[in-house]
Amino acid sequence: MLTGSHQNLLRARERHQHARVTYVELFFDLVFVFAVTQLSHTLLEHFTPLGMLQVALLYLAVWWAWINTSWVTNWLEPQYSAVRLMLFVLMLTGLLMSTSIPKAFEARGLAFALGFAATQAVRDLFMLWALRRHNAANFRNFQRIFTWHAVAIAFWIGGGLAEPPMRLALWLLALAIDTAGPSLFFWVPGLGRSTIADWDVEGGHMAERCALFVIIALGESVLITGATFAGHDWTLATVAAFAQAFVGSVAMWWIYFNVGAERASDMIAHADDPGRLARLVYTYMHLPIIAGIIVCAVADELVLAHPAGHSDTRLVIAAVGGPALYLVGNALFKRTIYGFLPLSHHVGLALLLVLAFATPYLPPLAVGTLATTILVVVAAWETHAQPGRPRRGQAKA
DSSP states (O other): OSOOOOOOOOOOOOOOOOOOOOOHHHHHHHHHHHHHHHHHHHHHHHHHHHHHHHHHHHHHHHHHHHHHHHHHHHHBOOOSSHHHHHHHHHHHHHHHHHGGGOOOOTTTTTHHHHHHHHHHHHHHHHHHHHHHHTTTHHHHHHHHHHHHHHHHHHHHHHHHEEEEEEEEHHHHHHHHHHHHHHHHHTTTTTOOOGGGGGGOOOOHHHHHHHHHHHHHHHHHHHHHHHHHHSOOOOOOHHHHHHHHHHHHHHHHHHHIIIIIIIHHHHHHOOOSHHHHHHHIIIIITTTHHHHHHHHHHHHHHHEEEEHHSSSHHHHHHHHHHHHHHHHHHHHHHHHHHHOOOHHHHHHHHHHHHHHHHHGGSSSSSHHHHHHHHHHHHHHHHHHHHOOOOOOOTTTOO
């Protein structure tokens, strides 16, 4: 660590060249398929105001563990054995995090905290070792990043050792530190702050990594729907609930991938400041997109469980809140691409608001079907509208 790696482990890149996502990165992502599944199951079992807050906190920790690693593999060359071994270690620490999620606020709080802390520390220390001899500016950048993460780690571990009420407070503080760091450019007394130039990422690779995480979340939704459907009697109502859940997943895929994902990839790949877009669009704006998919998966389970029953508060929150989160995230994402908020998303959010007031008077299957119909309308509208390609420099921060 003191001398740094003699071998240059950084990716060889050319300006505006799209580095491919490697197999070992895809293998690493498998841990987070499990993490997303754990989050949706935990939310379903603890669907109270406190439970939703706790799951939101755990979700953000999982996101930071994944997105920070995606930034690192944007700079490192995963074909080198040392980088692969680092990713395998992070898979193990990530698996410890994921298995601890259901009882993170019970008996396994310390296990979750240690898994997250180890993920952050191992990744940052490896980068310091890899960069010391080969990229002085990024080495200083990771000195600042590690300082912020080290402070947060103290609160994560402290929370893991504390009783649940104090655990929540300490973890919220730790999460605030982790979340604020990139927006404040990891300013550290004596070390200054990082700059956009320090975050010179390969834009196409970052866009593809985040698109793959959307696929992970959608895939988890499909798996949960299939598993839940398989465990129920196949009546007309459950078959209809299964069909609307599948169509909803397709509509969410269409909303993100049909227009937005490819154009965002093209924009960041040709941007003069890809680090700014990577921080804004992919580090922050994807948070509500993934959260929306997770909540929609919970709504699908609730509808499948009692398609003809009573629509309670949980169903209102899940069936309306999930699509709303997803549309808000996509609207902000596409505003950066198009330079304006898509009208289709505005209309979709307005229709969801109307549905929220009507939900108590409708059975779960009707609520789920109407929410899915709204997503289909948004997808079809945007496909028909086909906004023109953005002009370079049109992105707004």
